[in-house]
């Protein structure tokens with residue numbers, strides 16, 4: 195397999211979800227893979243992908259990474275921090291309704307700025323053409339004598355997805371050591387935003403016999419969109435070898451998207467607060483809070499059987515939570 199740098203403080207813990215209070219989730223055998231603990235300020239799911247993507251950037255002798263995301267992108271923040279650590283420059287194209295606004299000094303953007311990333315705000319219409327925009331920034335940097343490396347949205351290509359194939363190998367080793375209940379899961383559940391985590395988990399879960407199925411709870415677009423996107427990433431990842439068995443089947447759950455990307459429904463916010471108070475598990479408002487809400491709803495609807503062994507991957511996002519104080523003010 196490909197060159198991989200070492201960023202993740204692993205193996206990350208697998209903990210049982212045992213809340214003090216009543217949750218539909220108590221009807222299943224629920225374990226949480228704490229990938230919110232993959233590192234310090236750069237923690238979350240993205241650094242697993244970035245181990246491979248920065249490895250590739252180094253093979254290419256790049257000295258400047260370019261990537262993109264929403265204004266409070268966890269992926270952009272992790273990329274900015276790791277670039278600073280490796281002595282590389284970074285440019286972030288971040289989507290904003292108002293591109294003339296003063297940059298916030300909160301959450302992910304605070305961290306981007308702290309480590310010296312260059313931030314360029316682009317409109318949602320421009321963001322739809324993000325790959326072309328990133329390519330033009332790359333030529334600009336080349337023109338100035340730099341060596342750019344473009345990382346796609348979310349780090350979600352075949353190479354990045356291999357980070358989650360490795361994560362599933364890590365889970366397998368933990369199960370073999372008797373952790374997490376010591377035997378395979380029925381399903382791995384996680385939040386899905388750009389598809390790379392889904393593709394890697396599905397390939398790794400099958401390859402290492404971690405689970406029968408994967409349930410990707412989407413936070414934007416729709417299930418059809420992600421079927422296509424994840425299928426493409428899976429095929430790219432398989433080209434890197436040793437994954438002939440293909441992916442475990444994936445169910446895309448589109449019932450927990452809430453009002454729109456980055457905005458929770460009242461029920462979702464209340465649930466996130468209730469989980470935090472009953473268990474100390476802190477979720478984020480954009481991804482994991484919706485995915486965990488979606489899991490609870492799927493258990494209530496009977497889509498996941500009572501007693502099923504479930505692994506929920508906590509993919510991080512704490513800085514986004516810390517930027518969402520206004521939305522949560524009424525729930526505190």
Ligand SMILES: *Cc1c(COP(=O)(O)O)cnc(C)c1O
Pocket residue numbers: 238239240268269348350385386387388389390391392478481482509510511
């Ligand atoms: C990016 C992100 C996800 C989604 O992962 P994708 O690979 O982009 O689908 C889930 N949770 C958090 C906290 C994230 O930052």
